Amino acid sequence: MSTLSEPLVPVLPAETGKRTWITFSRAIRRHCPYCGGGGIFSSYFTLKERCPHCHTLFAYEDGYFLGSYVINIGVTELAAVGIVIWLMIATSLSVLQLQIIGVILAVGLPIAFYPVAVCLWMVLDLVVHPPGRGSGRPRQ
Numbered sequence: 001m002s003t004l005s006e007p008l009v010p011v012l013p014a015e016t017g018k019r020t021w022i023t024f025s026r027a028i029r030r031h032c033p034y035c036g037g038g039g040i041f042s043s044y045f046t047l048k049e050r051c052p053h054c055h056t057l058f059a060y061e062d063g064y065f066l067g068s069y070v071i072n073i074g075v076t077e078l079a080a081v082g083i084v085i086w087l088m089i090a091t092s093l094s095v096l097q098l099q100i101i102g103v104i105l106a107v108g109l110p111i112a113f114y115p116v117a118v119c120l121w122m123v124l125d126l127v128v129h130p131p132g133r134g135s136g137r138p139r140q
């Protein structure tokens with residue numbers, strides 16, 4: 001019989017496509033990609049060391065989340081450039097107005113997207129290194 005404090009054991013599909021879809025849908029909601037539990041951030045920018053539901057250790061090595069910065073900057077800066085180009089084509093805003101909007105987007109989007117980028121990095125890790133099967137990815 002299980003108790004509420006007992007950690008959940010995450011069960012993810014072995015099939016890569018299903019595992020990717022499930023973990024991706026959890027990540028964009030800022031939930032644990034392993035078990036789907038919420039509340040994995042102690043503040044907007046701070047990920048808890050372990051999932052409060054399944055107790056999975058998130059950063060199992062130093063520098064683990066460096067890839068999330070690449071995802072964050074890559075996605076958000078491409079979006080910012082795309083929005084500014086769309087505004088150039090679709091509106092009659094002045095160059096100064098476009099520059100102001102571009103700077104606001106270039107600074108604001110990475111801040112807004114940061115927690116999702118952290119979760120997406122864990123998803124990418126799960127797709128490449130599925131838990132179990134000798135992946136070398138420790139849970140504890």
Ligand SMILES: [Zn+2]
Nearest residue numbers: 032035051054
């Ligand atoms: Zn979890």
